[in-house]
Amino acid sequence: MPKVPPEKCTKMALNGDEAVAYAVKQSLVDVVAAYPITPQTIIVERFSEFVANGEVHTEFIPVESEHSALSAIVGAAAAGA
Incomplete structure (x- = not known):
């Protein structure tokens, strides 16, 4: 990865x-x-703003608990994400 000059x-x-x-x-x-x-909370809110604004091309899945988050990510990993 090329180094970004300080002025940029x-x-x-x-x-x-x-x-x-x-x-x-x-x-x-x-x-x-x-x-x-x-x-x-702030991490999730800020990252969801990045997704909503089109700044990242990430599938964002809002879930109802930490256990659901783990289940969703295990499924995504099994599917090749």
């Missing part, structure tokens, strides 16, 4: 949750199944 970089002030959401965005994941519950 954007500096941002983020809290830890927002930084995680941006890291997931840069990871180019195929599927995200998430349940917004403390302490990661």
Whole structure:
């Protein structure tokens, strides 16, 4: 991956949750199944905004519990995501 020159970089002030959401965005994941519950609510909200705005091409599955999130991701992995 080529190095980006400093003049093309954007500096941002983020809290830890927002930084995680941006890291997931840069990871180019195929599927995200998430349940917004403390302490990661901001991560889920911010990443769902990226999906809604078309900033990432990820299948976002809002689920009803952490167990459902795990089940959805296991199914996605079995299907090749």
